[in-house]
Amino acid sequence: MEADMVGLSFIILGIFLFIGKWLRVLIPLFQRLFLPSSLIAGLLALIVGPEVLGQIFDLFTSEDFVLQQGFIPEEVLLAWEELxxxxxxIVFASLFIGKDLPSIRKMWDIGGAQVVMGQLLSWGQYVIGLVLVIFILTxxxxxxxxxxxxxxxxxxxxHGTAAGLAxxxxxxxxxxxxxxxxxxxxxxxxxxVIIGIIFINWGARTGKAQEISENQGIKMEEETGIIEFDDREPAAQLTTKPESVEALSIHFAYIGIAIGVGAILLEGLVQLEQFTWGAWTDIELMVHVPLFPLAMVGSIIVQILSNLFDKYNIIDRGMINRISGFSLDILIVSALGTVSITAIGDNFVPFIILGAAGLIxxxxxxxxxAPKMIPTNWFERGIGDFGQATGISATxxxxxxxxxxxxxxxxxxGFGYKQIxxxxxVGGGLFTAASTPLIAQLGPVTVLIIAGIVTIAWLLIGIFYFGRKNKG
Known part of the structure; x- marks a missing residue:
């Protein structure tokens, strides 16, 4: 693929992000749903691309019609598929760079109940998916x-993990x-978002949501996604002189190092597998595991080394957040813009069953x-776990x-400590990345037994350890 076409693909992607942002600002429905602009942009790209508009033109025009593939050139879509x-x-290599890494004890004391709840939700989703496959879907x-x-x-x-596992x-x-x-x-x-807002309104009426009343509204900046002028803060801090090295460049270098460390770790695991359990059992897992969960481990290693040896504190978390946020926006738009609706349509009933079962x-x-496992403020803490288990950590x-x-x-x-x-x-980590290879190698029944045992273990920890603590 020619370099100018790659550049054009980013320009078009930026145009969709621009339109997506202003659609969020101008359309009240999108505001009430708190849709990310990148999600709006990606869905718009899907609609005007070959999967929707292109299919419509195909019905009523000849094969040589200029918009036979919609408004997005095929070469651009080919570039987007690689992004x-x-x-x-980059997203996963940014997770822990520039973050304080508190002691395990502190994280467990404050966020332990949320860790357990989050783990239970994730492992339970595997159990449900495996049960459905074994008894219904297959x-x-x-x-x-x-x-x-x-x-x-x-x-x-x-969306990031889904696209990353392609x-x-x-x-x-x-x-x-x-x-x-x-x-x-x-x-x-x-x-x-929709069910979460319903829960919050229900909690406000019933008194279960103790920190919010029924008449408390949502700030306009939350709806539009635009921060009021007087409330704006710097996006990041410059930690290096531009004549020495641009701050954005050095932070990108730290992320690159984390990805490199992850690549070394992954290759080490692949080689270890080939000479140990892979050779003994003919079961290969690591060769199918993508790089990004190991890049996350790399980010932890980079941060630990930075804490030990960087006396200048060069890393600014705000700058890392900007790089990560930019990368996630690019990822979501390009991934959604290249979705095959035909593939979903061919598996529509299983798709609905999986989605409905996960939501239930x-x-x-x-x-x-959550009320039985989270000892204090179960609603406020549990709603965060529900949001992440249904629609990623941002939700x-x-x-x-x-x-x-x-x-x-x-x-x-506690939610912040939980992520560490x-x-x-899970949630994009090592087991998430290895889950599909595990099912392929061991079979769904074996993985169901494993996931079931882990799910029950988290449930027992939640009820009998955290659930018995003083609810204050």
Missing amino acids: PGLFIN PIFDVNPLVAGLIEISFVGG GTFNELGLEEGTDLALGLATVGVLSG WNVLAFLYL GLLLIRIADPQSNTTSLE LFEPL
């Missing part, structure tokens, strides 16, 4: 059993996996398990901010 697999590494609809992992991959991992899906013969996962991720984000599990867990943060606008509880702090103990394993 998610690249930018997901026997009745002849669906590939590898779809069993899509609920957790899509709901908790989100290579793994294709290697294992689940070519429709990426499209189904991206569709489920979109369902998750929309449902997480999350709702029931929040209503009936969880949004719901926490609405339910606890003054941060009077430990919900926000949560994301290395």
Whole structure:
């Protein structure tokens, strides 16, 4: 592919992001749903591309019609198809760089109940997906059993993880996996916000949401996504002189190092597998695991080394956030813009069953398990776990901010600590990345037994350890 076409693909992607942002500002429905501008932009790109508009033109025009593929050139779409697999590494390599890494004890004391609740939700999603595959989806609809992992991959991992696992899906013969996962991720984000807001209104009326009353509204800046002029703060801090090195460049270099460390770790695991359990059992997992979860481990290593040796504190978390946020926006637009609606349509009933089952599990867990597992402020803390389990961490943060606008509880702090103990394993972590290869190698029944044992373990810890603590 020529370099100028790659450049054009970014220009067109930027145009869609621009339109998506202003659609969010101008359309009240998008504001009430708290849709990210990148999600709006990606869906718009999908609509005006070959999968929707192109199909309409195909019905009424000849094959040589200039808009036969919609408004997005085929070469641009080919470039977009490569972007998610690249930018997901940047997103995950940014997770812990520039963050304070408190002691495990402190994280567990403050956020332990949320860690347990989040783990229970994620592992429960695997159990539900595997049960559906074993008893319904594969026997009745002849669906590939590898779809069993899509609920957790899509709901908790989100669009980024779904797109980042495209290579793994294709290697294992689940070519429709990426499209189904991206569709489920979109369902998750929309449902997480809508159901979460319903829960908060219900909590305000019943007194379960103690930090918000019925007449407390949502700030306009939350709806439009634009910060009021007087409330604006610097996006990041310059930690290096531009004549020495641009601050953005050195922060990007730190992220690159984290990705490099992750690549070394992954290659080491691949070689270890080939000479140990891979050679003994003919079971290969690591060769199908993508780079991004190891890039996350790399970010932890880079941060630990920075704490030990960087006396100048060069890393600014705000700058890392900007790089990560930019990468995630690029990833979401390019991934959604290249979704195959045909693949979803061919598997529509299984798609609906997976999405509905995942949502039912999350709702029931929040209503009936969160009060028993989270000893204090269960609503404010549990709503964040529900949001993340349905529509990624950003949805969880949004719901926490609405339910606890003054941060009077430990919900926000606990949610932050939770990510450090949560994301290395699920929600885009090592098990999320390895779940599909595991199902392919061990079979859904074996993985169901494993996931079931882990789910029960988290449930027992939640009820009998945290649930018995003084509710104050």
